[in-house]
Amino acid sequence: MENLIALLIAAPLLGAALLLTGGRRLDSVGHWIGTLLSATSFVFGVILFADLLGKDAEHRTLTQHLYTWVPVESFQADVTFRLDQLSMTFVLLITGVGSLIHLYSVGYMEHDERRRRFFGYLNLFLAAMLLLVLADNYLLLYVGWEGVGLASYLLIGFWQHKPSAATAAKKAFLVNRVGDMGLSIAIMLMFTTFGTFAFGPVLGSVGDASEGKLTAIGLMLLLAACGKSAQVPLQSWLGDAMEGPTPVSALIHAATMVTAGVYLIVRSGAIFNAAPDAQLVVTVVGAVTLLFGAIVGCAKDDIKKALAGSTMSQIGYMILAAGLGPIGYVFAIMHLVTHGFFKAGLFLGAGSVMHGMNDEVDMRKYGGLRTYMPITFVTFGLGYLAIIGFPFLSGFYSKDAIIEAAFAKGGTQGWILGGVALLGAAITAFYMTRVMLMTFFGEKRWQPDENGNEPHPHESPSVMTIPMIVLAVGSVGAGFFFHLGDRFLNWLEPVTGHEEGNSPVGAGAITAATLVLLVVGAGIAYLQYGRKPVPVTAPRGSLLARAARRDLLQDDFNHVVLVRGGEHLTRSLVYVDHTLVDGVVNGTAASFGGLSGRLRRLQNGFARSYAVSMFGGAALLVAATLLMRAV
Amino acid sequence: MNPVNYLYLAALLFTIGATGVLIRRNAIVVFMCIELMLNACNLAFVVFSRMHGNLDGQIIAFFTMVVAAAEVVVGLAIIVSLFRTRHSASVDDASLMKL
Numbered sequence: 149m150e151n152l153i154a155l156l157i158a159a160p161l162l163g164a165a166l167l168l169t170g171g172r173r174l175d176s177v178g179h180w181i182g183t184l185l186s187a188t189s190f191v192f193g194v195i196l197f198a199d200l201l202g203k204d205a206e207h208r209t210l211t212q213h214l215y216t217w218v219p220v221e222s223f224q225a226d227v228t229f230r231l232d233q234l235s236m237t238f239v240l241l242i243t244g245v246g247s248l249i250h251l252y253s254v255g256y257m258e259h260d261e262r263r264r265r266f267f268g269y270l271n272l273f274l275a276a277m278l279l280l281v282l283a284d285n286y287l288l289l290y291v292g293w294e295g296v297g298l299a300s301y302l303l304i305g306f307w308q309h310k311p312s313a314a315t316a317a318k319k320a321f322l323v324n325r326v327g328d329m330g331l332s333i334a335i336m337l338m339f340t341t342f343g344t345f346a347f348g349p350v351l352g353s354v355g356d357a358s359e360g361k362l363t364a365i366g367l368m369l370l371l372a373a374c375g376k377s378a379q380v381p382l383q384s385w386l387g388d389a390m391e392g393p394t395p396v397s398a399l400i401h402a403a404t405m406v407t408a409g410v411y412l413i414v415r416s417g418a419i420f421n422a423a424p425d426a427q428l429v430v431t432v433v434g435a436v437t438l439l440f441g442a443i444v445g446c447a448k449d450d451i452k453k454a455l456a457g458s459t460m461s462q463i464g465y466m467i468l469a470a471g472l473g474p475i476g477y478v479f480a481i482m483h484l485v486t487h488g489f490f491k492a493g494l495f496l497g498a499g500s501v502m503h504g505m506n507d508e509v510d511m512r513k514y515g516g517l518r519t520y521m522p523i524t525f526v527t528f529g530l531g532y533l534a535i536i537g538f539p540f541l542s543g544f545y546s547k548d549a550i551i552e553a554a555f556a557k558g559g560t561q562g563w564i565l566g567g568v569a570l571l572g573a574a575i576t577a578f579y580m581t582r583v584m585l586m587t588f589f590g591e592k593r594w595q596p597d598e599n600g601n602e603p604h605p606h607e608s609p610s611v612m613t614i615p616m617i618v619l620a621v622g623s624v625g626a627g628f629f630f631h632l633g634d635r636f637l638n639w640l641e642p643v644t645g646h647e648e649g650n651s652p653v654g655a656g657a658i659t660a661a662t663l664v665l666l667v668v669g670a671g672i673a674y675l676q677y678g679r680k681p682v683p684v685t686a687p688r689g690s691l692l693a694r695a696a697r698r699d700l701l702q703d704d705f706n707h708v709v710l711v712r713g714g715e716h717l718t719r720s721l722v723y724v725d726h727t728l729v730d731g732v733v734n735g736t737a738a739s740f741g742g743l744s745g746r747l748r749r750l751q752n753g754f755a756r757s758y759a760v761s762m763f764g765g766a767a768l769l770v771a772a773t774l775l776m777r778a779v
Numbered sequence: 780m781n782p783v784n785y786l787y788l789a790a791l792l793f794t795i796g797a798t799g800v801l802i803r804r805n806a807i808v809v810f811m812c813i814e815l816m817l818n819a820c821n822l823a824f825v826v827f828s829r830m831h832g833n834l835d836g837q838i839i840a841f842f843t844m845v846v847a848a849a850e851v852v853v854g855l856a857i858i859v860s861l862f863r864t865r866h867s868a869s870v871d872d873a874s875l876m877k878l
Binding site for chain 2: 753
């Protein structure tokens with residue numbers, strides 16, 4: 149059974165190889181090959197899942213040693229896969245949602261002449277992401293980590309003829325590099341501390357390392373997670389990443405890749421448990437991003453960017469939960485899975501709307517679409533209810549659990565984190581209601597595009613609606629299914645560990661508060677966007693709204709601090725180069741030049757002056773000889 | 780008579796020759812001063828030969844004479860051609876390779 153693990157990765161990798169090297173002759177079937185291989189991987193995943201379920205909880209870890217990658221004395225890097233409950237959850241999410249989105253893309257990319265290449269990249273992404281979650285050591289994880297970064301870059305810049313897409317791809321790649329530096333430094337620190345980077349030995353011997361070193365490793369891992377998961381301060385790439393095709397936004401920039409940071413932190417839980425300072429920083433990053441993303445999401449008129457802000461915010465919840473330690477690990481992953489369903493569904497819905505509206509993304513030019521796109525409306529609506537935490541839908545269970553865990557952290561920290569999480573829930577309700585109302589309700593605000601084509605909104609073909617329906621079912625039912633009998637908790641607990649915190653407030657009170665805030669948030673949005681007509685051009689808005697439209701000045705901040713700072717740094721380096729380095733070089737040359745200019749005067753052509761120097765030299769030699777003999 | 784006195788004489792002659800080379804401008808006089816220095820050396824060689832009781836110094840003195848003779852041939856030829864081209868036998872006037 150272990151041998152199936154490698155096949156999980158091999159199937160999409162084969163697809164990527166076929167589609168990217170196959171050339172034009174595969175154009176007509178390429179998309180089906182990609183979808184089929186992705187589905188194959190999902191089937192393998194289900195078989196392995198059934199196998200794991202057949203064992204008792206303590207023995208649900210399969211490992212497969214494929215080959216030894218780098219055998220050098222004490223530096224042993226193996227290509228070994230590890231399938232336990234945590235990676236199994238990810239495998240099912242990645243291949244399941246991945247296959248649905250492959251299917252959706254068949255319809256969405258129908259008119260794109262580079263569709264085969266698109267599916268090749270998608271398969272490449274799946275292979276890299278599976279490698280990331282199945283690796284048994286940090287070095288192999290790093291390979292997958294870089295692989296998903298590459299796939300993300302290729303897919304954001306898929307429409308590279310648009311300068312904005314090319315720039316966005318570069319931006320995503322560069323910002324991710326900063327995080328990748330963190331991961332590579334963490335791996336180096338692990339090797340110097342533990343002498344290995346395999347999960348088992350590293351996480352098992354955490355007790356032998358000093359807390360300072362563990363904190364350093366933890367912070368570096370957090371930096372890596374911030375880059376990949378678009379957390380403050382490395383969040384600036386995610387909004388621009390929406391330049392990619394919408395299925396990419398759904399798969400990579402909502403459901404799977406951006407959650408890799410959460411996986412990394414939960415997987416390295418033992419390190420964080422032993423480094424409370426690092427954990428505190430993780431919770432702070434999560435809490436800040438949670439609010440940051442939510443505020444940005446409130447102000448964006450571009451439907452995909454509003455959803456991107458929401459993604460950032462929801463991953464903030466997960467990071468916050470992961471920072472809480474054993475109280476929160478399980479809930480972080482649970483929210484990750486439910487979020488994978490409803491956010492992928494929401495993005496696919498947004499893609500369906502764009503498909504029917506001539507690729508218009510400005511929500512101010514939508515309005516009243518519910519009668520034109522009933523299936524999109526219903527599936528998007530269910531995803532909407534799930535994300536705001538409507539009772540008994542997925543988000544209700546997973547987000548509530550995180551808010552409770554935040555309060556259960558205890559002390560002032562618990563109150564602050566819990567309060568932030570609650571506030572985030574209210575803002576989530578506000579911005580998602582806003583998206584919903586602006587898109588599907590109100591009067592029509594469509595306008596002809598620059599070519600004079602009036603949009604004719606229509607429902608998407610069934611190849612696109614079926615994945616949306618499946619994801620909507622997941623958005624509705626997953627939370628309840630996981631919650632029933634603490635199934636998800638019992639499943640993951642052997643890997644991540646779990647503790648019940650002691651919350652200062654009762655679970656019932658928190659749920660009630662969440663629901664009240666949900667109604668308040670949604671109500672404010674209704675008053676502003678449901679009762680009043682939505683203006684087609686955005687009003688000037690308050691200072692906060694204008695800042696939020698500019699992503700809370702993240703790019704301005706980066707520009708002032710990093711770009712300007714970098715410019716000043718390079719200028720001063722150029723100055724040092726010109727004055728100091730060139731000064732030394734030119735000074736040496738000039739002094740030799742001056743010296744030889746003086747020496748040249750000795751060569752004046754007068755035979756008698758040469759004779760003087762000869763006599764002088766001879767006299768010196770004689771004097772020196774005499775002196776030496778005297779001594 | 781003490782041979783060291785001949786050495787003093789040789790040193791004196793050499794000094795006169797060297798001074799002449801340094802302060803006189805006439806090429807013929809400079810040339811004669813060089814001969815004077817060579818012969819001062821010859822005298823010193825012969826004295827050393829006498830003092831050490833072997834013939835090495837005398838043999839070297841003969842060599843010097845031969846070299847001096849050859850030098851005279853070349854040197855006088857140069858001085859003559861110098862005088863022909865510049866109408867002057869002053870060494871200071873011949874400070875440049877070109878005319």
